[in-house]
Amino acid sequence: MLQFGEKQPDHEYRDRPTAFGLVERGGKLACVRIDRGEGPYFDLPGGALDGDETEQQALAREFVEETGLTITPAERIAEASQYFVKTTGEAINNLAGFWTASVVKEDPAAKSEPDHTLVWIDPNEAAASLRHEAHAWAVLVWIRSQPSGPGNS
Template identity: 35%
Template sequence: MNWQRHIGVYGICHDPATKKLCVIQKKGGPYDGMYDLPGGSLESNETLEEALKREFVEETGYQIEVVRSIGTADFLVEESKRNRCVHHIALYYEVLVKEGQARELPKKVSADSQVKPNDSGGVYWLDPSEASTVPLSPLVQKALDWLASGDLGVEAGSYSM
């Protein structure tokens, strides 16, 4: 089994009135077909905040304001189809959507001088009561835990895809 490490920044954006969480429909990677948090990898010469803002626009169309750092969580994700295990390290931030309309999602995005298809199939506002009925990435599960308890915890999660 091949091992890889992935470090990414992710935004927890929720509506306090409805308790709904902003998620995306993932198109690719280990979380393909699942609801996932907006966010992802840093590009060259990009700060954590810049990466998070860019990823949010690319994946949701929303401009955001970063409120605060929440913490870090990690997951061991075994992808048997690809014969690999990914140590996914996630840096979580609480974010707010800025006023105004969302932009249309780009079909392609650039990443360090490479153009690739957008891995977001669109934005969805997830009601926590739906959590047991839809496929969720480990990042969304951890975000829902944080919204319920105010704590990310310290244990690494293990998942098979």
């Protein structure tokens, strides 16, 4: 698996299976703006698998919690790992599956994470703005897979 980030020598990293989604609407990608008081940052919607969840189940749950969007996962287009230290100080290595998905319905009231805000961002801007290198790389993989992407005309 492709590995992003660098281990900090004073941290023990815990592997954490995760799933993140790429949902397109009107040429823009769904992202979440997260603001926990240290300055906002952008991620792809998604997160850790709970218990015996599959990546698809975790992705669907996380999308509702973070964005209020009910989605249907479609295709797993990439996988990559990302070392990082959470705002809590916990050192994590996200073992991420990246999925395309489509929106089934929108219910902003279903969103349960108040520090997450759904934003629609141009894919190139998303690739430049996302906090994690693995997320930016997955967006580039997605861009290249599009019918109008490089080499696909």
